[in-house]
């Protein structure tokens with residue numbers, strides 16, 4: 728049997744999300760929000776959880792924070808249609824509360840399959856919940872705008888765009904981080920790829936990505 732394409736895996740994950748009852752977050756929501764974007768994106772963004780507008784539309788980052796994410800992408804020289812955007816949990820938590828550890832765990836397999844299917848060179852974490860998957864024990868205020876190699880990909884830690892809506896001073900920090908760190912991370916990833924040190928995961932299987940989950944993180948690369 729031919730191997731499923733990246734787009735087919737993403738479509739399968741999206742379908743599973745809409746029918747998923749693995750945690751209680753689906754209750755009371757209108758839509759699952761699996762994520763959207765280029766199935767072969769070089770850069771993948773992982774946020775926290777859908778909010779009110781995302782739940783209504785079934786699309787990630789469509790509210791105020793989504794508008795700011797568009798500005799941030801432009802600052803990094805990216806267009807929304809060229810990247811893939813998702814969250815660590817795919818259903819909206821009640822009253823926009825933080826996702827619980829068991830909810831993040833329940834939803835982790837969907838995210839792993841998306842990462843394996845897209846096989847991005849660079850992953851950008853938005854906020855502390857997605858940061859924790861790749862930078863265990865780190866503090867966002869200390870490592871925002873920095874990147875490191877994790878499981879064969881360059882991972883960049885960023886504040887969540889919504890943080891700038893609550894704390895105006897973070898707006899410029901985010902713009903500066905996106906403008907500097909994402910092009911630098913992409914250049915670093917390109918260099919690593921040329922050296923044969925980047926992502927060996929099979930694009931659609933998900934197995935290699937899962938198998939390497941326990942690799943120790945490498946030193947933060949500061950710039």
Ligand code: SF4
Pocket residue numbers: 744747748749750751752753759816817818830833834837
């Ligand atoms: S948040 Fe994730 S694990 Fe929970 S019901 Fe939705 S898709 Fe399933």
